[in-house]
Amino acid sequence: MDASTYAARRNVLRTAVPKGAILIMGNAEAPKNYVENPYPFRQDSHFLYYGGISQAGLALLIEADGSEVLYGTPEHRDDVIWFGPHATLDDHAAAAGIAATADIGGLADRLGTIGDGGVAIHFLPPYRAERSFVLAGLFGIDPREVEARTSIELVRAVNAQRSIKEAAEIVEIEDAVAVTARMYEVTMRSAEAGRTEAEIAAIHQAVAVVRDRRQAFEPIVTVCGDVLHNTSFANTLEDGDLLLVDSGAESPLHYASDITRTMPVSGKFTSQQRDIYEVVLAANEAAINAARPGVTNRELHLLAAHTVASGLKDIGVMKGNVDKAVAAGAHALFFPHGLGHMMGLDVHDMEDLGDIVGYPEGEERSTQFGLAYLRMARKLEPGFVITIEPGIYFIAALIERWQGEKLHRSFIRYDKLDDFCGLGGVRIEDDVLITEDGSRVLGPGIPKTVDDVEAAMAR
Numbered sequence: 001m002d003a004s005t006y007a008a009r010r011n012v013l014r015t016a017v018p019k020g021a022i023l024i025m026g027n028a029e030a031p032k033n034y035v036e037n038p039y040p041f042r043q044d045s046h047f048l049y050y051g052g053i054s055q056a057g058l059a060l061l062i063e064a065d066g067s068e069v070l071y072g073t074p075e076h077r078d079d080v081i082w083f084g085p086h087a088t089l090d091d092h093a094a095a096a097g098i099a100a101t102a103d104i105g106g107l108a109d110r111l112g113t114i115g116d117g118g119v120a121i122h123f124l125p126p127y128r129a130e131r132s133f134v135l136a137g138l139f140g141i142d143p144r145e146v147e148a149r150t151s152i153e154l155v156r157a158v159n160a161q162r163s164i165k166e167a168a169e170i171v172e173i174e175d176a177v178a179v180t181a182r183m184y185e186v187t188m189r190s191a192e193a194g195r196t197e198a199e200i201a202a203i204h205q206a207v208a209v210v211r212d213r214r215q216a217f218e219p220i221v222t223v224c225g226d227v228l229h230n231t232s233f234a235n236t237l238e239d240g241d242l243l244l245v246d247s248g249a250e251s252p253l254h255y256a257s258d259i260t261r262t263m264p265v266s267g268k269f270t271s272q273q274r275d276i277y278e279v280v281l282a283a284n285e286a287a288i289n290a291a292r293p294g295v296t297n298r299e300l301h302l303l304a305a306h307t308v309a310s311g312l313k314d315i316g317v318m319k320g321n322v323d324k325a326v327a328a329g330a331h332a333l334f335f336p337h338g339l340g341h342m343m344g345l346d347v348h349d350m351e352d353l354g355d356i357v358g359y360p361e362g363e364e365r366s367t368q369f370g371l372a373y374l375r376m377a378r379k380l381e382p383g384f385v386i387t388i389e390p391g392i393y394f395i396a397a398l399i400e401r402w403q404g405e406k407l408h409r410s411f412i413r414y415d416k417l418d419d420f421c422g423l424g425g426v427r428i429e430d431d432v433l434i435t436e437d438g439s440r441v442l443g444p445g446i447p448k449t450v451d452d453v454e455a456a457m458a459r
Ligand SMILES: [Mn+2]
Pocket: 258, 340, 341, 387, 389, 429
């Protein structure tokens, strides 16, 4: 993407927020255990969207008259010792189509002058504590007052703009998914009894690392898929286990991908695993086939829930009227999370802006268990990129709790659940673009049917 792309995006934003100045803050380095040993740098996604500059310590100010200034730290004569020949602040500004640069040391004074003139300064809510302190310093206020000073007008404008992906953004996402597809190809070939989750996680991520790509988030690689946010790699794979992998590489411009596949360590699903897998696959495909403009993501979620409940009834785990079971939320014992989320520069795109991204104004999250975890409920539009990631899990502690509380006994056959203990979890996740008349799964195909997964695992 070149300077004209970023300039055009800023023009759209300027038109959507016509009055006042707009301040887009870049990220600073984040110390891990002491200042000089930071976490790997990741630029703020809004800053990437409007400027594309992956460099710490910058701020972009769009003044009320439309003039733009990139604020940063001027070159120090010793910088070349540590960084070698490198792009200067002026180089970065030129690449982003920003006409002027200034010392960030003068930003507070400039903001003060603008504010004294009675002009509003719009900025987005901070998601890092350090940002709150920086903003507090810039505006001369208490850090606890920063949240209340953020601009809902700017939040709405950014959400509206970034929700609709441009063609060049889809290219980036498909590039990210393509690398992720290679990660899964190697992983399906490598997963076997005796190897550890850590070994598989290393093999999996290496495919991205050797291409100089980062992960969009910390991957899940586990034989305990029933622990939904399992970040441990401590187990050894055994025949009979299901290995669940949820991961995604970043594109060169830091767009995300987010894919989940579940595979049998032995290379062949048991008949019980296959039964459960086929239900999750049916839910994944039903939601993808139904995804189109005008449909709400809540409807897709409930369609997937219906498919899960219906399939589990066929298997003998659930019973009764499927519509009533889903309305009551009984399926959430097995499918407790939401169907998916927006994806773009962030793996959960723009979640720093809050529920405004996933919920239309005036609509709140449900309080029902399961549906409450649906991050994205709003009506789909062409250009949205969403994940579709239904799953079925046998979570012993949750089953025990529900059974103890005698919950949904008319829909759940608790007496049958002992047979499924130890199965873990199955999730199948794809990244999906909403098109003018339907949807398209992004990236090259990644083995998903029982036959294709088993074939990809064959050695
Ligand atoms: Mn996801």
